[in-house]
Amino acid sequence: MSIDYISELNANQFAAVMYNEGPSLVIAGAGSGKTRVLTYKIAYLLENGYNPWNILALTFTNKAAREMKERIGKKVGERLAGRLWMGTFHSIFSRILRAEATRLGFTSKFTIYDTADSKSLIRSIVKEMGLNDKLYQPGNIQARISNAKNRLVLPSAYAASKEVCERDNADKMPAVRDIYSRYWERCRQSEAMDFDDLLFYTFILFRDFPEALEKYRAQFRYVLVDEYQDTNYAQHTIVSELSKLSRMLCVVGDDAQSIYSFRGANIDNMLDFPDMFPQTKIFKLEQNYRSTQTIVNAANSLIEKNERQIRKAVFSEKERGEAIGVFQAYSDMEEAQIVVNKIVEMRYSKGYEYADFVILYRTNAQSRAFEEAMRKRAIPYKIYGGLSFYHRKEIKDAIAYFRLIVNPNDEEAFKRVINYPARGIGNTTLGKIIDSAISRHVSLWQVIAEPATYGLDISKGTLSKLRAFRELIETFMEMQVEKNAYEVGVEVIRKSGIMNEILRGDTPEDMSRKENIEELANGMHDFCSERLEEGNTNVSLADFLSEVSLLTDQDLDKEGDDKKVTLMTIHSAKGLEFPNVFVVGLEENLFPSGMAESPQAMEEERRLFYVAITRAEEHCFFSYAKSRLRYGKMEFSSPSRFLRDIDTCYLSFPEEAGISAQVDERANNFRNKQRDRKIVFSPKPAASHTLKRVGVSSPSSASRSSSPLPDLQVGQMIEHERFGVGEVMKIEEAGDNTKATIHFRNAGDKQLLLRFARFKILNM
DNA sequence: CCGATACGCATTTTT
């Protein structure tokens, strides 16, 4: 399996792939084949003396990691690709932290708190400290703590830092430092790490345990990082530490697409990279393979207006393409209509599919008008963002049970399920439990495990309710030793009363909650069977949790998504591409956002617009409305300054004539629409996250005992439940653990444990 | 302890 690097890469890409003598910085313009460079480079390293486990490749999203792994798998085989240390910062670091947990005073079963957990814990701390929660808003505090952690500032250093504290004082929040310190301790007491801790503790691990640092330095002989412009200080520091001796560090990114500074991303990590790593070799990828010349040039003319950037000359050799159409509308409703009309028209006149269109906006609230316009004309669409699967109440409740079973010290999980479903343990009791726990420095669970020891002053009746609850969780805890995640999950859903609770009602919402729970169970089933099939026996509830807590809804594929118009914020469009892009709501105070006041913030908004434009392959359109409904009030707006940043020769305005009718008619129209707005309300279609439905049997028990191993021979064709049709390439006899290598038409080579695999043999 | 009603607030969000 030899790869023809020279013919499959352009000169700069080739040079970047081949240079492996020291640190390198690949500045990759939009659509210039950044992922291509990374995949070929890793393939090249694998072909030239690197073992997969010697390579650490870090991304920001699971999706990016998955896709890259797949592409590498196609080149060098899944076997090798599967053993790469490739994943998100958070997932790779959590893997390391679970292995090294004891050094840091944790166990490998630590919980990962999501942002909601963090805020909820902060809310209780604020309350306990008797602070004014109008002043100390959980979200705000959480952001401050997160910032501190991203800058590797411990609570002690935070309290000692004049600068930070003065800022807190100025904002009338002098107690933030105390909240931070309490928050830190409470997380430790709960054996929990928040997202930022996954980075922070990795840093601490390497700082305080030289033998750990040495071990991982020796292992990761080559470190690669995708989207480097989005790294924060903590990530940057850890990566630097790891590659300090080997000096084999390759970072790839585009400073013009840095749009996450509000999350701590620091563009300087990229801009100053050559200064920080002496003898850095810089490669620039400037040929854009995605968009027409017009689109690339328009984007260039925009980004030129930014001060702070690495100058580059992105160019396209695709056709010139059409100018960017600019639409003016009188209201947000009309804007939506115009866009939808245009989509319909292009679909007929140019033969595009619905899936070839995306509507990009600055804020989620803007989606509503477009949703309505699409529904009216029966155009299929899908919307990204909003409530993710894992953030739905019923899912969080079920997962809270799982968390508590795996790590009973998990305070947030405890608080969530102690009285759900209602079992007569209210806030008063919970408050007492918390008080005891705090004063004795133990977890909530420890208090109810030994109420007498920790002086819990409650009535006999409540005490027995608590005991019942404890015993319930304890049965699950015993169960998880033997049974897999799916089996325990189903038991929990049944026995905890979650299912009863949900089955009580019969409103559409209740039905959807029921479906979601079923989906969760299906997801757990898939999790177990997928792993078992591939010979991975780590299918406990703890294994499931450690994976699921780092998943987002972006990681779930939805059924039938391939024939729909896409609606999303520009942020979530990063890394994607579409034939036709509508960038909507180009108005002052909306895009750029009214919150962007500093010049730096304005530059980031401009980069955001740059990202939006460069998603387009063939056609790009802009639109703005002169008035729009905001928070139920009408507001008037003027066109975005960004429209003036783009060289007018790439724009075409005639579209605006097409829509304006007589003034009277317009007003009339407008009034009608205002009326419609009230009458034509229908709820958002529930996003259907469809995990494939599978049999009701449990993955372990069903196939293990009853059915004998299928009689499979090399050369036979099979149809697998998930991977589709494939040919049997090889069979490794090993009794119960007989493995087959199957070459799937669409999924590539897979090794399956026959004992678990779900497929049928096709008759030829 | 639960549900109903009032109030206040409101970018973007890879993990």
Added chain:
DNA sequence: TGCGTATCGG
């Protein structure tokens, strides 16, 4: 406008 949290009455 419309959601999520805070508070009150049963």
